[in-house]
Amino acid sequence: xxxxxxxxxxxxxxxxxxxxxxxxxxxxxxxxxxxxxxxxxxxxxxxxxxxxxxxxxxxxxxxxxxxxxxxxxxxxxxxxxxxxxxxxxxxxxxxxxxxxxxxxxxxxxxxxxxxxxxxxxxxxxxxxxxxxxxxxxxxxxxxxxxxxxxxxxxxxxxxxxxxxxxxxxxxxxxxxxxxxxxxxxxxxxxxxxxxxxxxxxxxxxxxxxxxxxxxxxxxxxxxxxxxxxxxxxxxxxxxxxxxxxxxxxxxxxxxxxxxxxxxxxxxxxxxxxxxxxxxxxxxxxxxxxxxxxxxxxxxxxxxxxxxxxx
Numbered sequence: 001x002x003x004x005x006x007x008x009x010x011x012x013x014x015x016x017x018x019x020x021x022x023x024x025x026x027x028x029x030x031x032x033x034x035x036x037x038x039x040x041x042x043x044x045x046x047x048x049x050x051x052x053x054x055x056x057x058x059x060x061x062x063x064x065x066x067x068x069x070x071x072x073x074x075x076x077x078x079x080x081x082x083x084x085x086x087x088x089x090x091x092x093x094x095x096x097x098x099x100x101x102x103x104x105x106x107x108x109x110x111x112x113x114x115x116x117x118x119x120x121x122x123x124x125x126x127x128x129x130x131x132x133x134x135x136x137x138x139x140x141x142x143x144x145x146x147x148x149x150x151x152x153x154x155x156x157x158x159x160x161x162x163x164x165x166x167x168x169x170x171x172x173x174x175x176x177x178x179x180x181x182x183x184x185x186x187x188x189x190x191x192x193x194x195x196x197x198x199x200x201x202x203x204x205x206x207x208x209x210x211x212x213x214x215x216x217x218x219x220x221x222x223x224x225x226x227x228x229x230x231x232x233x234x235x236x237x238x239x240x241x242x243x244x245x246x247x248x249x250x251x252x253x254x255x256x257x258x259x260x261x262x263x264x265x266x267x268x269x270x271x272x273x274x275x276x277x278x279x280x281x282x283x284x285x286x287x288x289x290x291x292x293x294x295x296x297x298x299x300x301x302x303x304x305x306x307x308x309x310x
Contacts, residue, residue: 028147031127032116040153041105041124045098048090049075050130050286051107054145056080057161057288058154064101066090075282077292098122107148126151130205131284133225138208141286165291169212172298176213181301184274185218185242186210190283191250191309194257194264198228199236205283209293218242226284233263244269245297246277246309255309273305 027036045064046052052065056078065071068086072079085101088094095115098106099122106119109129119125128147130140142162149158176182188206189197199219200206204227210217218239223229236244244267258264269275278296281289 026150028126028151031110031129032113032125035124035126037105037124037151040151041103043101043103044105044107045087045101045103045123047087047093047106047108047112049282050141050284051109051144051148052080053078053286053288054141054148055107057145057286058149058152058157060152060154063103064098066093074280075285076280077288095119095122105151107144130286131226135225136203137205137227138287138290141205145287162287165287168291169209169294172294173213175298176215176301179302182214185216185239186245186297186301187218187236187239187242187269188245188247189236190247191254192230193251194254194261196230196232197236199223199231200228200283203227205285205289206281206293208290209297212290213294213298218244228283233261233267236269237267240268242269243274243276243301243305245300246275247283248277248280250277250309258309275305275309276300277309 025036025038027034044055044060044062046055046062047066049065049067049071052062052071053075055062061081062084064085064087065080066087067090068080068084085097087097087101091111093112093115095118098119103123106123106125108116108119108125108127110127110132111129112119112127116125116127126147128140128144129135130137130144132140145161146155146158149155188200188210191197200217201219201221201223202217203222203225206227207217218236219229221229264270278293278300281293281296283289
């Protein structure tokens with residue numbers, strides 16, 4: 001057979017193979033290799049809350065998630081419907097429970113690296129880590145949402161979600177600028193006890209919200225790969241001209257304890273009545289917490305400082 005005829009035959013076979021593939025078939029690169037799907041998956045398991053959130057935003061209810069009850073208590077939005085199976089914890093999910101659900105896609109992150117081979121035996125596994133050394137959480141979360149949208153035939157919905165978030169951020173920024181509230185840095189904290197807080201760093205998911213709102217982060221130091229540092233209240237004291245935003249929940253009885261704490265009452269933000277509090281926003285999620293934080297933070301700043309932490 002001549003070389004020309006061989007090339008023609010190979011091209012014809014390749015074309016035939018492409019034509020015979022289902023319309024929604026495709027392959028996607030991920031952290032541990034390539035995932036190939038012949039059709040959009042219908043039975044999906046999420047092994048972390050960022051993945052759970054992404055699926056729900058796309059209009060897909062996973063058949064199983066890790067730490068199901070914790071998601072409803074901490075993440076809140078988008079809401080997880082009733083009836084979703086709990087397949088164990090995020091750090092140690094039950095492979096048996098996963099297999100019993102007969103998924104056709106598992107979404108996980110690199111924390112599950114030791115079990116990745118076992119997961120692959122159960123179903124095609126897509127591995128993407130929103131939180132990893134050197135990652136930018138919002139960008140990675142956006143990549144996950146977009147890729148899942150492609151896998152599920154919901155690219156348009158994924159794009160609409162990201163566009164809606166961008167529009168929300170623009171709207172909230174204009175509200176703050178019109179009120180002259182972008183003039184001071186903002187520190188975002190969760191209380192661990194009456195003397196220590198988790199403060200969110202420039203490499204956190206929260207930073208995407210601050211950037212979009214035109215707000216400077218009062219805490220300029222890098223945090224761990226989750227984007228936070230644990231510090232004593234005295235570490236915030238040098239921030240003379242900043243606003244302090246407390247992200248719920250707080251410990252029972254904390255307001256009374258803080259009222260008599262010299263570590264708290266000494267803080268410039270306390271003395272200047274620049275303390276604000278907002279409802280819980282999951283700081284280790286996907287794209288949606290950026291929108292949720294933007295709206296609640298803007299509302300709180302415009303309403304004025306709180307008399308105390310509650």
